[in-house]
Amino acid sequence: MSGNKGNESLKKSLILLSERPEDKVFAEQVCKSTGLHLKTTAETEEAVQALSQDAHPVIFVDGSTEKLYTNFEESVGKTLGIFSEKVQPNAIHFLTDDEVSQAPFLAQSQILGNFVTRDPEDSIASGRHYGRIVKAATKGTPFDxxxxxxxxxxxxxxxxxxxxxxxxxxxxxxxxxxxxxxxxxxxxxxxxxxxxxxxxxxxxxxxxxxxxxxxxxxxxxxxxxxxxxxxxxxxxxxxxxxxxxxxxxxxxxxxxxxxxxxxxxxxxxxxxxxxxxxxxxxxxxxxxxxxxxxxxxxxxxxxxxxxxxxxxxxxxxxxxxxxxxxxxxxxx
Amino acid sequence: MIQVVREQKGSISVYKLSGNISEDTHFDDVMGPSNPEMEINCKGILRINSMGVKAWIKYFQTCQKSGTKLNFSECSTAIVEQINLISNFTCGGTVESIYLPFSCLSCKTELSGLFKTEDLKKMKMNLPTLKCTKCSGKAEFDDIPEDYLAFLGQ
Missing domain, CATH: 3.30.565.10 (Histidine kinase-like ATPase, C-terminal domain)
Incomplete structure (x- = not known):
């Protein structure tokens, strides 16, 4: 898993489970807005392991296909259990190319918290805007x-x-x-x-x-x-x-x-x-x-x-x- | 609130609708009982909410069941959006004409142009440009053709 060095390990983390370069750009912008420390991996097991070890992490998951989603859900179920305290839907963000209606496997998911439709034209601006949402949500208490x-x-x-x-x-x-x-x-x-x-x-x-x-x-x-x-x-x-x-x-x-x-x-x-x-x-x-x-x-x-x-x-x-x-x- | 003006054109009852359609709209009261041939002119409808959609479908389905020939004309953008979103919004009626939204490339003014659906079918998404009424600049269609004209393919 790649990530920034130095004091970053003390910060709350954003785990990115995706191979797509635009997702990395998006997540980097979110980290800039939130102060979260970015950890990137393409390995599902590694991401779920990080989810179990970090304190209150945020996770972005490539949910472009049902297969990618199922891999993640099965790994979470096996390693942590779907209803584990470590699995907080509020902090789980699925990144997709589709609208909610086109991805029923996500819309019906028990662990869905956030459904993000990628903006292929401007991952930077969309990441900056979405960062505000993540920042408000990472406080862990209700917000307006x-x-x-x-x-x-x-x-x-x-x-x-x-x-x-x-x-x-x-x-x-x-x-x-x-x-x-x-x-x-x-x-x-x-x-x-x-x-x-x-x-x-x-x-x-x-x-x-x-x-x-x-x-x-x-x-x-x-x-x-x-x-x-x-x-x-x-x-x-x-x-x-x-x-x-x-x-x-x-x-x-x-x-x-x-x-x-x-x-x-x-x-x-x-x-x-x-x-x-x-x-x-x-x-x-x-x-x-x-x-x-x-x-x-x-x-x-x-x-x-x-x-x-x-x-x-x-x-x-x-x-x-x-x-x-x-x-x-x-x-x- | 919705306003309805009724005219008779030969055997056809024409209803000109304007305003907003919502939970306060009671079609039975403002339109009256159905007629054998009804033209619904939708030029003046600015907004319709979900309760308005429900009231609309309930009323026009009753008309459909009683054998009324329904024809929707001059459909505003708000109505065209609903025709595309709700598969049975026209309750078996025909859509005669719709307004297409345009935006001036120079001064950004929003314009609209009335087109017959038969003509739009022939254009096959190759939509014309308009001359801006404000600055005479070129105005182009301002929506996603495949979305806005989706109902033509149904």
Missing amino acids: LSEVFQKDAKTQAIEIESVTHKQKTLEAVKAYLLAANWTPRTANRITSSVDELLMNAFYDAPLAAGLTSDATYPSLNLNEISKRANVTLRLAFDGVYFGVSVTDFYGSLDKGRLMKHIAKEFSKSEYKVKASSFNAGIGLSIVHQTGGSLLFMSQTNVKTEAMLFFKKTDKFKDFKRQFRFVSTQFYF
Whole structure:
């Protein structure tokens, strides 16, 4: 395993299990942003060994094919055990060339924490941006959007007391983007994604927490719900990346269900309207397919913050092709 | 909120839709009962969320089941995106025309051009350029053709 020398051994490490040069460039940028010490190997056993020895390491794994993934999972299972304390999905990042929907072996994985779709055109810039996510996550405690952007951007937080304020909030988000010179089409696209996150927070989060049922929608009048109904919207823009997050105070997100929703593609299968459920079940799939990166930070029974990141581009086609990831950070 | 203006063109009922489609949209109320031949003009639709998609499909599937001939015209980019994302979004109807997004290479202004789907099929992804209405510069198609026009191949 190759790595930097000197005092680096005292630092927390980033283990890179990949033979691809662009992954090394990407990981080096992440290390620059985070201060992690890079250890690179092409040997699965060696990477898993390092995972077992280092204190709270971060690991980037080439998950381009099912075979590569299976090798890693089997090795982890044999050496550590899938449910070992040493195996922290929050710190496991799979690097792929595909979208989540094209890699079901990763989307359904027990050890998936972070799904990164490579940007073949700019591993340096994407590594720098992703480094902020890794830096916030390596603290090991729940974090919010402002901690991802840190001093790079001014963050605004808005408390939304009721779903009846959703439309006004969305228009405010759109106005914010237009004022920052985002194109109208991109501003509409981002606003639609924020709409989905707000609906998840207002409708799906209390449902997942078992505090309401489809039959009680849309009247959210239960005592417990009214106490926890507030949603926080955060906006941040550093001139290149726009971040927006929606926080609910239920902490009811389930990773398996989340990934299933994100990975579903309705362009290949028919969408069936379920009259018995209030929600549509397609929101996250649409958000994911229409661009941007997703990060879900969930503290069980406390809160869930769903974050979206979009790169500002001159052309819409570049906006669609931007570097993307789906990240989950769960704290119990 | 969605606004609907209804006109009658011979035997065809034309519905001009504008605004945003969401969980607050009740198609039965704003559109009324289905007619044998309906043209849905989607030029003014800016956004549609997942609950709006659900309401849309529920309404137009009912129309489809009652034998209505559905024709979607002047579909905005927001609607074209949904047609590509949801395989049964048009509920058996035909897509007559759509707006294509363009971006000026000089001043970066966003433009849109209306094209008949039949003509687009003949173009085979060789899309024309437009003249920018703001600076007269050249504006080119600003999306990924294989994505934006995917529904043509279905």
